[in-house]
Amino acid sequence: MNERRGFLAAAGAIAASSLAACAGQGGASSESRNAGGVCAAFDKSRQEGTSPDQALQMLQDGNARFLSGKSVNCDLLAQVRATASGQAPFAAVVGCIDSRVPPELVFDQQIGDIFAARIAGNFVNTDIIGSLEFATKLAGAKLIVVLGHTECGAIKGAVDDAKLGNLTATLANIRPSVIKIKPVDGPQTSKNKQLVQAVADQNAKDAAAMLSARSEVLRELVSAGQLKIVAAMHDVGTGRISWLS
Numbered sequence: 001m002n003e004r005r006g007f008l009a010a011a012g013a014i015a016a017s018s019l020a021a022c023a024g025q026g027g028a029s030s031e032s033r034n035a036g037g038v039c040a041a042f043d044k045s046r047q048e049g050t051s052p053d054q055a056l057q058m059l060q061d062g063n064a065r066f067l068s069g070k071s072v073n074c075d076l077l078a079q080v081r082a083t084a085s086g087q088a089p090f091a092a093v094v095g096c097i098d099s100r101v102p103p104e105l106v107f108d109q110q111i112g113d114i115f116a117a118r119i120a121g122n123f124v125n126t127d128i129i130g131s132l133e134f135a136t137k138l139a140g141a142k143l144i145v146v147l148g149h150t151e152c153g154a155i156k157g158a159v160d161d162a163k164l165g166n167l168t169a170t171l172a173n174i175r176p177s178v179i180k181i182k183p184v185d186g187p188q189t190s191k192n193k194q195l196v197q198a199v200a201d202q203n204a205k206d207a208a209a210m211l212s213a214r215s216e217v218l219r220e221l222v223s224a225g226q227l228k229i230v231a232a233m234h235d236v237g238t239g240r241i242s243w244l245s
Helices: 002-024 030-035 044-048 052-068 076-083 126-138 153-159 167-172 175-180 193-214 216-223
Strands: 091-095 114-118 143-149 228-234 241-243
Touching (some): 052 228, 052 241, 114 126, 126 143, 126 193, 126 216, 143 193, 153 175, 153 193, 193 216, 216 228
Parallel strands (some): 091 114
Antiparallel strands (some): 228 241
């Protein structure tokens, strides 16, 4: 009996030590993180108190956590309940449909934190722009990120001027960025990784610029200092996000 009690006591001590170590390495329980406010759902008060620059910093910090393997572990069902009656995201992300680049994960954000509009090639059109006008002017988001990524199939298709059903019209939205790029060394096809990446960068920057150019609503928000629009690039090989503007 004494041996059994000793074993249980030792096991309990080991478990407690493991939990403490996990907490110290960024693996804290959702309860302890909630206590620090990290997992608190965004409401209008927090949103209104966030500047565009602070919104950008939160996404940059989130990608740093993602890269370090210390993503926040929140109680998602608690966040579902907290946001059931309304939402107040601090940012909006226009991203590609690529399965390797889910904005909420690569920026380590939670339910109710960001609007995410996804379309092959992360370009913007009237529908995307209208959605972003809703996200910002009506719903209060302080930041728009156009997020491109490396090894993008849509960019490769646009470089090759591929034709396939309705995808033909989709890729046509990216072709202006292809045309802007001066010839680079190597074949002027999707087999040239340097060319593909140059187009991907240009496409993300063009989409970001187009938002202000084509939307008076967004342009006025930017002029008033209530909104920031930036372009960024996600590396599918590393998970790292670099900022283009």
